[in-house]
Amino acid sequence: MELYRLTIHELQNLFKRGEITSREVTESVFRRIEAVEGKVHSYITLLKDSAMEEARVADGSIRRGEIRPLTGIPVALKDILCTKGIKTTCGSRILYNYIPPYDATVVKKLKAAGAVFVGKTNMDEFAMGSSTETSYFGLTKNPWDLERIPGGSSGGSASAVAADECIAAIGSDTGGSIRQPAALCGVVGMKPTYGRVSRYGLIAFASSLDQIGPFAKDVEDCAIMMNAIAGYDPMESTSVPVDVPDYRSFTGKDISGWTLGIPREYFIKGIDPEVLSAVKKAIGVLESLGAECVDISLPHTEYCLAVYYIIAPAEASSNLARYDGVKYGYRAKDARDLLEMYKKTRSEGFGAEVKRRIMLGTYSLSSGYYDAYYRKASQVRTLIKRDFEDAFRKCDVVVTPTTPTPAFKVGEKTDDPLQMYLSDIFTISANLAGIPGISVPCGYSGTGLPIGLQFLAGHFQEGKLIQIASAYERHSKLEKRRPDL
Amino acid sequence: MEYEAVIGLEVHAQLLTDSKIFCGCSTKFGATPNSHTCQICLGMPGVLPVLNRKVVEFAIKMALATHCRINSEDVFARKNYFYPDLPKGYQISQYDKPLAEKGYVDLEIDGARKRIGIIRIHMEEDAGKLLHDEYAPSSYVDFNRTGVPLIEIVSEPDLRSPEEASAYLRRLHEILVYLEICDGNMEEGSFRCDANVSIRPKGQEPFGTRTELKNMNSFRNVQRALEYEIKRQQYVLEGGGQIVQETRLWDESQGATISMRGKEEAHDYRYFPDPDLVPVVTDEAWIAQIKRSLPELPLERRERFVRDFGIPPYDAVVLTSAKALADFYEETVRLTGKPKIASNWIMGDFLRFLNEEKKNIKESLVRPEGLAEMINLIEDGTISGKIAKEVFETMYRTGKSPAVIIEERGLVQITDEDALKKVVAGVIAANPVQLKQYRAGREKLFGFFVGQVMKETCGKANPALVNELLKKMLSAL
Numbered sequence: 037m038e039l040y041r042l043t044i045h046e047l048q049n050l051f052k053r054g055e056i057t058s059r060e061v062t063e064s065v066f067r068r069i070e071a072v073e074g075k076v077h078s079y080i081t082l083l084k085d086s087a088m089e090e091a092r093v094a095d096g097s098i099r100r101g102e103i104r105p106l107t108g109i110p111v112a113l114k115d116i117l118c119t120k121g122i123k124t125t126c127g128s129r130i131l132y133n134y135i136p137p138y139d140a141t142v143v144k145k146l147k148a149a150g151a152v153f154v155g156k157t158n159m160d161e162f163a164m165g166s167s168t169e170t171s172y173f174g175l176t177k178n179p180w181d182l183e184r185i186p187g188g189s190s191g192g193s194a195s196a197v198a199a200d201e202c203i204a205a206i207g208s209d210t211g212g213s214i215r216q217p218a219a220l221c222g223v224v225g226m227k228p229t230y231g232r233v234s235r236y237g238l239i240a241f242a243s244s245l246d247q248i249g250p251f252a253k254d255v256e257d258c259a260i261m262m263n264a265i266a267g268y269d270p271m272e273s274t275s276v277p278v279d280v281p282d283y284r285s286f287t288g289k290d291i292s293g294w295t296l297g298i299p300r301e302y303f304i305k306g307i308d309p310e311v312l313s314a315v316k317k318a319i320g321v322l323e324s325l326g327a328e329c330v331d332i333s334l335p336h337t338e339y340c341l342a343v344y345y346i347i348a349p350a351e352a353s354s355n356l357a358r359y360d361g362v363k364y365g366y367r368a369k370d371a372r373d374l375l376e377m378y379k380k381t382r383s384e385g386f387g388a389e390v391k392r393r394i395m396l397g398t399y400s401l402s403s404g405y406y407d408a409y410y411r412k413a414s415q416v417r418t419l420i421k422r423d424f425e426d427a428f429r430k431c432d433v434v435v436t437p438t439t440p441t442p443a444f445k446v447g448e449k450t451d452d453p454l455q456m457y458l459s460d461i462f463t464i465s466a467n468l469a470g471i472p473g474i475s476v477p478c479g480y481s482g483t484g485l486p487i488g489l490q491f492l493a494g495h496f497q498e499g500k501l502i503q504i505a506s507a508y509e510r511h512s513k514l515e516k517r518r519p520d521l
Numbered sequence: 522m523e524y525e526a527v528i529g530l531e532v533h534a535q536l537l538t539d540s541k542i543f544c545g546c547s548t549k550f551g552a553t554p555n556s557h558t559c560q561i562c563l564g565m566p567g568v569l570p571v572l573n574r575k576v577v578e579f580a581i582k583m584a585l586a587t588h589c590r591i592n593s594e595d596v597f598a599r600k601n602y603f604y605p606d607l608p609k610g611y612q613i614s615q616y617d618k619p620l621a622e623k624g625y626v627d628l629e630i631d632g633a634r635k636r637i638g639i640i641r642i643h644m645e646e647d648a649g650k651l652l653h654d655e656y657a658p659s660s661y662v663d664f665n666r667t668g669v670p671l672i673e674i675v676s677e678p679d680l681r682s683p684e685e686a687s688a689y690l691r692r693l694h695e696i697l698v699y700l701e702i703c704d705g706n707m708e709e710g711s712f713r714c715d716a717n718v719s720i721r722p723k724g725q726e727p728f729g730t731r732t733e734l735k736n737m738n739s740f741r742n743v744q745r746a747l748e749y750e751i752k753r754q755q756y757v758l759e760g761g762g763q764i765v766q767e768t769r770l771w772d773e774s775q776g777a778t779i780s781m782r783g784k785e786e787a788h789d790y791r792y793f794p795d796p797d798l799v800p801v802v803t804d805e806a807w808i809a810q811i812k813r814s815l816p817e818l819p820l821e822r823r824e825r826f827v828r829d830f831g832i833p834p835y836d837a838v839v840l841t842s843a844k845a846l847a848d849f850y851e852e853t854v855r856l857t858g859k860p861k862i863a864s865n866w867i868m869g870d871f872l873r874f875l876n877e878e879k880k881n882i883k884e885s886l887v888r889p890e891g892l893a894e895m896i897n898l899i900e901d902g903t904i905s906g907k908i909a910k911e912v913f914e915t916m917y918r919t920g921k922s923p924a925v926i927i928e929e930r931g932l933v934q935i936t937d938e939d940a941l942k943k944v945v946a947g948v949i950a951a952n953p954v955q956l957k958q959y960r961a962g963r964e965k966l967f968g969f970f971v972g973q974v975m976k977e978t979c980g981k982a983n984p985a986l987v988n989e990l991l992k993k994m995l996s997a998l
Contacts, residue, residue, distance in 0.1 A: 117567075118567040140567060237567040240797075274797065356610075358566070362608075363662075
């Protein structure tokens, strides 16, 4: 039995029965990494020594019967989460040597839950991208087809889970950066409600949209990860003090009598026919479980991309101002004065996509343009939120494809930012509305590429998402495939 | 042509909270560079701000004391610009939704009242400090000040002269210190001021083009800079020139303002609401509670002192210039029932000693109870006013109570008539020459005899009794 293939709940059962140790699991995962990392390149930093030590400590706990939700489970972290004493690059040259003096709240929570940290995963620079191609640290490949991208920006976390280079992983989602790579890599990925999981220690891209969430091999693991990371954090002003339910309790339940909203704006021309057919088939499965479909409208959908590309770059242009070469990270050499140091540092330290977005954001916040761009976008964002409020009066969850196409080829969209931006067209609305979303595998293309199904629910209704995703996963009779590496 | 100045002031006051506005670091001045910092105030990647409630409370106090309307919801905004002392590349401030708006303060100018409007009061974080190496082309940053809470108080352009500007500034300073929300130390930068100034021909309604003055770190410099700038603008206009809208720095050593940057180089701060913070909701109940906790403000207290204690307005101004001083005075009056005598002691020796040592009254060893005890000892004749000066000085230096000082030094006034008679007789007998002259009509020599008696008694003789006895005994001879 290859231990790296197992899920969290399977491993936990084996731990409880004393059949395996965390050291064995962790060693198995690192052997797997040695075997496939050269092809996939999921990681920027690997933490083998500390992981083995953490596994040893976990085994002590297991022997004493002190098993916490993630005791001894090898977990990967997107390199956007600050880890005390461990290099955290955010995929950027400008932070190539940055070692945070503190742990993100989510990292603390995972530690408290007993997790073993495998490494820090690759990502689009500052989470700006949909393919992990903007990373300063090289490409990550889709484990299902090494010619293709894994999605992004949390591409490394998605590929690490898909290629069994960890048991579960953490990512962040600003416009789809968890759900889109989860769909393209055939794993489960959830973006929780804005305010549900603490952003403290998550390197900011767009503060009003960023949210941390899990990647997992199945829905039950996703629930276990959510149990570990969700909750109010006094270190974050936008964290919401709402009780966290036991997400695991939502698995294995039926969905009979549920109403599924099928938004007509999401089933448009341009969707890959194989994606459309897989999603339609999935909806059929849900109907067979007693759910009823209703046609709904989210009338402001067509503005989502435009609103997103005003708000996210505007916030980013301000959030990324701190990378100036003064305090930490990359500093250009041989600058003659302060202004030149700033210019050279930022010109050399940031990649093209990051610079493009900083310029977009700087422009839209500028005096004389603010009202036409940022203010207007904020107003439309309110309308998009209302679309969903109206929708959730008529249905329990909204069902859509996660992405319009399966994984595209490396380099296919790098010269066409607009085409790249369109790959997030179905995921961006949840970030603008602050609602939770989950992507679960729902089939494969003719060439064997995974396809994702997205469920969206109202604020703090992650439980509903777990419930329907779990019901679908159980009854879909989807063939369980593994990437051939 | 006769010109009139139009001046508006922007005052930055550091709030006396223990911790910074968005993290738990200490706000104490003068610590080792970068010792009062954490990942949050250093702007490390991933950190988030959490508002210090005390900052809002202090800001509301100032808003109430200056009759501002407090907005039920105010919003923090990011002010974006690059500078090494600004670790995040933006300052968290307030922009279109400040804490409070539309207030005023009243000034007394040449005996007449003048009301100066306040446009707004908002909260923000302070920046760090750059230290430049004098010998190498290097600069260092001290982030201890980064994140220290500030309020900015923006006046209407209601001030018409440097004197008015100075009076307004002193009034704001007095209120802030009185409310105990700012230590008012201009040298340490806890109270800073920028000015907008323009001139216009007297009688003309529209404002002229204004310049902004910065870097004035004392009341005196504000006044000097304004005087200079008004003259400079007048000179430009009279020479047929035009005022350029620009920012100018006051250079104290040259006694002049110097152009720093023009309108074209003015920053575009790209303000937008800070997505990491939520709107601040100030509910009525909280404001009412803060209102109840406000102390009586200097102007009202001044008027009450004159009215209730019958002291001269000048005394009242001095005694209410700081809250601790006024509290001290009021307590002394309560314990003695002697407002004028208490005022004389405080405004005389006490303030002189304090000023000599540059101390404030809270740092003094003398407490109202001690001063009151001493005044009561003078009143009941235990010590003379002259001895009291010595007692007070000892009390000031040692903190001992007057009774103990008098006991230790044997300073009790001699009021025993028989004992004094002997001294007086002795003095008369020992000075036959002076006695002869006195009796021959040189009455000025009476003072000489008083002095001799005092000398003999080391000043402890009751002066009234000495006078009485001397008169009686000299004329009886």
